Amino acid sequence: MLDNVIIIVSVCVILYFIFVNIAYIILYLTSISDIFYRFNEIQLGNVENFVTGDISPPVTIIVPAFNEEDTIINSVRSFLKQKLTKCYVIVVNDGSEDKTMDNLIETFALVPAPADFPSHIETAEIKGYYVSQNEKHLIVIDKEHAGKGDSLNVGLNACRTPIFLSTDSDTFLEPESLDYLLFSLLSVPHTIAEGGAVYVANGCTIEDGEIKEVKMPTWYLPSIQTVEYLRAFLFGRCGMKPIGGPLILPGSMTMFEKKAVLDIGGFSRYNITEDLEIILRLHKYMRDNDYPYNIGFTPSAVAWTNVPESFTRIWQQRGRWHAGLFDALLASWRFFFNPKYKAIGLFNYPFYVFVELFSTLVEFAGYSVLLIAMYLHKLDWYFALLFFLVSWGFSTIITMATVLISLISFNKYKRMRDIIKILILVIFENLGYRQLLVTCRFLAMIRFVVYRGWLFITRQRHKQEALDEEEATAMHHHHSNQSMKD
Amino acid sequence: MTFDYSFLEFFVIAEIIIAILLVIVTIVMKIIYYFRKKRKIRLTKKADDIIQDALIHDKPITDNELPRATHRMDILQPLMEKYQNERGWSRTLETLSTSILLPLARKAIESRRWIKRCWAVKSFEVHREQQDEPHLEKLLSDKVPLIQFHAVWPSLQLGTETLVNTVITRTAEERRLAQSIFLEVFEQHQDVKCDYIVKRLNTEENPFIRATCYKILMIEKQTSAFDHAMKDTTSDNVELQLSAIRYVSMEDKPQVIDKLVGLLTAELPETRLTATRALGNLGASQTLPEVKKLLHDEKWWVRLDAVKTLVKFGPEGRQALHQIPETDEVYQLCQQVLGVKEGYHAR
Known part of the structure; x- marks a missing residue:
């Protein structure tokens, strides 16, 4: 009996594995053409020629900041150093408890000014509005703590340009990043959002907001995340582009058309992965109203960000991301195999549900069955080894192919030792790190389901109590009316 | 219940072969890109040397002087932009444009590749002739925003009535992003034929186009449509009303002050x-x-x-x-x- 259960689970895992890998191959094939198309544009097209001068539209960079005293000054400097001449920066201090605000006031000589912007979207209370005396394109808004989504909404209210970039306060932009993003945004009709690639800044030499030297981090955790980021951005986002557009664009490097975001009521204040949630809502709004639109991604525009260096922080971050993914996907369940939403409903959304969300469950089940079979001495070691080699080999090939595409095209790591290090990490990413993430995501899902369940039960109870109370009040009124009549 | 998994062995071998192939393809691609880049640099340098020589000796460049391989918009257009302000450039530019660049640009307008059309419109920014009016009109209505934006400048430079009117119509039709870019081009352009705009105001009834006309005239600091604008300050269309208010306030006249006080x-x-x-x-x-x-x-x-x-x-x-x-x-x-x-x- 147990043998049969183990075989059935194994067959299910293999079928799932085949399904996932077919999806990966489709994504990989669709991403290759786009990457090389973009690369050709950049290498042979002199992009800066097309977006400079009179036709360069003004852009606002919105930077939410919460407890970022160490990185905020360098980041803001990198934003102010953009080649794009009509570039404005709005930093929104989200009630930081450290010296973020003090550092900003001191470095950029900020003075208070009247908050001169309308409230298109409701936000938390604004405590202060500051203009800089030495950087005329910089504005800082101080507000009560209410999360990243709320801070972005404050920036959106204050933004006066038709295009804005949402980013993070621990992110650094390359001087031509906005040029490339704008070029992509303006090269496809009706583009409402365009994302750029994000690379790992840990290990790089950064001076005065500029990346002086690109180096791989020395520590294991940030190094492995370098490989992860390469795969996620070059392969995942680019691959989705020709089939309905990506569902996730990086929170630290996405350019939006302001009107489109205002039309859907701004960023969500409640979802912790507001970058995924906003793109899902944009897709939904545009499709529901039958508006022509495009959501794109360009690997040529680059941002650098600091990633967690400790196990505790990465555990928290990935758990949060996975719960946010679950929450956002649950909120847009109407996409699920819905032909009305075309490729988004029929491929992209199910891909995220089955591959990004449920892969954790399947993998966790696979590892559990493996351990149980080992414990009960029912494990066919030759099968286990073969299966491990196939699955490990396949994910290694996908990552390796992405890294090699990166090396051919937008190669950021020039040092031979970094390239060799990346290729070695590609092979060892699946040993230990992957299992750590699976466990972290699985627990985050359990926590999320329990929390949502508890929330549902509490709401039902409150509803019932309110109904009981209403009934009791009605009865009381009825009795008092009756007694008055009597 | 048995399960035959021997097919997995085949997968392992296939994966090893794919990995090796990937490395080989990468190396080949890297070499191809390296040589393509090198070739473009070499050709650009060659063309640059010939243009510099023509400039020094103040002589026109004929079709045969530049090697055939350099007859590319992405090579010639940036070079022409680079030397645009050099002394004696106009003669060299004219021959270079009429014999090589403009024929390439006119041909590229029909291209299905948008980047080619983009280079075409950039080439018209450097130089254009009267016969390019229909080409520019077509580019102003291109579906790629970047091409439309770049087409505004050469259209205003050519300045025919048809082109000025097309630009006005396109500006009025566009959403805020494109409209602000179109108006920005007007701001950089000093010699817009304002007579055409005033003429259009005489007959135009579309409030959005009228509003656009005031916006352009304001940028050009032309007050010749003052009477039209005074009437439009009471329009039911908000955009037209606000544009007219801003426009009339360019004139410090008592009737303007009275009008504005009334609107408070x-x-x-x-x-x-x-x-x-x-x-x-x-x-x-x-x-x-x-x-x-x-x-x-x-x-x-x-x-x-x-x-x-x-x-x-x-x-x-x-x-x-x-x-x-x-x-x-x-x-x-x-x-x-x-x-x-x-x-x-x-x-």
Whole structure:
């Protein structure tokens, strides 16, 4: 009996594995053409020629900041150093408890000014509005703590340009990043959002907001995340582009058309992965109203960000991301195999549900069955080894192919030792790190389901109590009316 | 229950072969890209040398002088932009454009690759001829925004009535992003044929196109459509009304001041705001009592602009703001505006 259960689970895992890998191959094939198309544009097209001068539209960079005293000054400097001449920066201090605000006031000589912007979207209370005396394109808004989504909404209210970039306060932009993003945004009709690639800044030499030297981090955790980021951005986002557009664009490097975001009521204040949630809502709004639109991604525009260096922080971050993914996907369940939403409903959304969300469950089940079979001495070691080699080999090939595409095209790591290090990490990413993430995501899902369940039960109870109370009040009124009549 | 998994062995072998192939393809691609890049640099340098030589000796460049391989818009157009301001350039430019660049650009307009059409429009930015009117008209209606934007400049440079009218229509049709870019081009362009715009105002009934005409005339600082605009200040279309208010306020005439004062009590807050701003820009301090009433407007942004307008009225306006008692709800706002403005003046 147990043998049969183990075989059935194994067959299910293999079928799932085949399904996932077919999806990966489709994504990989669709991403290759786009990457090389973009690369050709950049290498042979002199992009800066097309977006400079009179036709360069003004852009606002919105930077939410919460407890970022160490990185905020360098980041803001990198934003102010953009080649794009009509570039404005709005930093929104989200009630930081450290010296973020003090550092900003001191470095950029900020003075208070009247908050001169309308409230298109409701936000938390604004405590202060500051203009800089030495950087005329910089504005800082101080507000009560209410999360990243709320801070972005404050920036959106204050933004006066038709295009804005949402980013993070621990992110650094390359001087031509906005040029490339704008070029992509303006090269496809009706583009409402365009994302750029994000690379790992840990290990790089950064001076005065500029990346002086690109180096791989020395520590294991940030190094492995370098490989992860390469795969996620070059392969995942680019691959989705020709089939309905990506569902996730990086929170630290996405350019939006302001009107489109205002039309859907701004960023969500409640979802912790507001970058995924906003793109899902944009897709939904545009499709529901039958508006022509495009959501794109360009690997040529680059941002650098600091990633967690400790196990505790990465555990928290990935758990949060996975719960946010679950929450956002649950909120847009109407996409699920819905032909009305075309490729988004029929491929992209199910891909995220089955591959990004449920892969954790399947993998966790696979590892559990493996351990149980080992414990009960029912494990066919030759099968286990073969299966491990196939699955490990396949994910290694996908990552390796992405890294090699990166090396051919937008190669950021020039040092031979970094390239060799990346290729070695590609092979060892699946040993230990992957299992750590699976466990972290699985627990985050359990926590999320329990929390949502508890929330549902509490709401039902409150509803019932309110109904009981209403009934009791009605009865009381009825009795008092009756007694008055009597 | 048995399960035959021997097929997995085949997968392992296939994966090893794919990995090796991937490495080989990468190396080959890297080499191809390296040589393509090198070739473009070499060709650009060659063309650059020939153009420089022609400039030094002040001689035209003929079709045969430049090697066939350099007859590419992405090589020649940046070079032409580079030398555009050099002495003696016009003769070299004319021959180079008419014999090589413009024929390439005209051909590229029909291309399905948008990047080629983009290079074509960039080439028209450097030089264009009367016969390019239909080409530019087509580019102004291209589906790629970047191409439309780049087509505005050469269209205005050529300045035919058809092209100016097409640009006006396109500007009025577009959403805010494109409209601001179109208007920005007008701002950089000094010699727009404003007669065509005034002529259009005589017959045009579409309020959005009329509003666009005022916006352009304002940029060009042309007040020849003043009478039209005075009538449009009472239009039902908000965009037209606001554009007309901004336009008439370019003229410091008594009837304008009277009109603006009348609009300070308009129903729409946007109208009140624009009229206040216009009075501030005119420095019409004689309207101080009327503007002061807006300090207690129901909309905070109208109140804010009323404060700013009073600051613009100079010492008189500032005095009025300083006299506002601390108990007044607008006191804090006045102090903040005064603080920033006076801080800036001190600097």
